Every structure is written in structure tokens, then in C-alpha cells.
Amino acid sequence: MICKNCGAQTADNAAFCSKCGAPVQEQPQNGYYEPEYIPVRQPVTETAGSDATPIFVLGILSLALPALGGLICAIICRKKVKEYLANGGKLTGLAKVGNILSIVGLAVSIFTCVYITIYLFIVFAIYGTAFFTIMLGALSNSARY
Ligand SMILES: [Zn+2]
Incomplete structure (x- = not known):
């Protein structure tokens, strides 16, 4: 019908x-x-607030975008889910999929952000130490002559 x-x-x-x-x-x-x-x-x-499409799109982006991009999309998506539920929307279909994607995306994004931070910290620590060692060596050599 x-x-x-x-x-x-x-x-x-x-x-x-x-x-x-x-x-x-x-x-x-x-x-x-x-x-x-x-x-x-x-x-x-x-009403615009109960449209599930933004939740679905942001849910996909929160998983698809790397690190900080995914984190931002996941946080916006969580906010959209709250608005959607406040406007009487139900977590079915696209909204349900988007909601789950954003939760997974949030976890993955936090993990990759922490991982990248630790990685950069170690890289800077190693190169920083090497740089200062070389600089100190050069300074003591030039002072000697
Ligand atoms: Zn109809």
C-alpha cells in the first residue's frame, strides 16, 4: 500500500x-x-533534530578519519545522538548504526591519539638526547682547540 x-x-x-x-x-x-x-x-x-542522517554520516567519519579527525567527529556524533534522543528520536536503523560506529570510532580515535602522542614523545626524546649529546660534544671539542 x-x-x-x-x-x-x-x-x-x-x-x-x-x-x-x-x-x-x-x-x-x-x-x-x-x-x-x-x-x-x-x-x-x-523536525531537523530527529533526522538520523547526521548521526550515521558522523559515525562513519569517526571511524574513517584518523586520530584527531575521528575523535572530533565521534564527539560531535555523541552530541548529535543526545539531541536526537532529546527530540524524541529512536535509536533504530541509521541512528543505531551511527551510534555504534561513533562509540567504536571514539575508542579507536582515543587509542590512536594516545599511541601517536607516546610515539612522538619517544621519537623526540631519542632525537633530542642525540642532538644535545652531539652539541655538547661539538662545544667541548671547540673549547679544547
Ligand atoms: Zn507517509
């Missing part, structure tokens, strides 16, 4: 459209539409 309000395909026995929430009736049963069966736009699912 096709929803008269938004054109989405709904289950044949469904009383309401699964996409927009409008009542779905193939034929008016009494020969006319009762007032509650007049297709009405449902504002509840139309």
Missing part, C-alpha cells in the same frame, strides 16, 4: 504510515473520509 501523504510503501495491513505517521486507508470504508483519515502532515518526524 502507498501512503497518500508521503508516497512511502507501507505494510498492507498497516493503519498508519511507518515513515510519516499519517493514517493509511486504501479506500474510505464509509464512502467518505472521516475527519481523522484526512491526510495530515505529521510535524513530529519532520
Whole structure:
């Protein structure tokens, strides 16, 4: 059955459209539409805050982008999930996938950030020590002559 309000395909026995929430009736049963069966736009699912797409996109980015980029996307995604739930959104479909991706992305990003920090610290410690050793050696040599 096709929803008269938004054109989405709904289950044949469904009383309401699964996409927009409008009542779905193939034929008016009494020969006319009762007032509650007049297709009405449902504002509840139309609000921007309950759109799951940003959560899904940010969830993918939080995993796909390396280190700090992924961390930022994951944090924004967590914020979007909170807004989405506050606006009455349900964690199903894209929102559910995006939510899980952002949690995994957050963990991976924190791990890679810590790893890179430790790596850079060790590299700078080794090269720094080597640099100062060479400089001190050069200074003591030039002082000798
Ligand atoms: Zn609909």
C-alpha cells in the first residue's frame, strides 16, 4: 500500500504510515473520509533534530578519519545522538548504526591519539638526547682547540 501523504510503501495491513505517521486507508470504508483519515502532515518526524542522517554520516567519519579527525567527529556524533534522543528520536536503523560506529570510532580515535602522542614523545626524546649529546660534544671539542 502507498501512503497518500508521503508516497512511502507501507505494510498492507498497516493503519498508519511507518515513515510519516499519517493514517493509511486504501479506500474510505464509509464512502467518505472521516475527519481523522484526512491526510495530515505529521510535524513530529519532520523536525531537523530527529533526522538520523547526521548521526550515521558522523559515525562513519569517526571511524574513517584518523586520530584527531575521528575523535572530533565521534564527539560531535555523541552530541548529535543526545539531541536526537532529546527530540524524541529512536535509536533504530541509521541512528543505531551511527551510534555504534561513533562509540567504536571514539575508542579507536582515543587509542590512536594516545599511541601517536607516546610515539612522538619517544621519537623526540631519542632525537633530542642525540642532538644535545652531539652539541655538547661539538662545544667541548671547540673549547679544547
Ligand atoms: Zn507517509
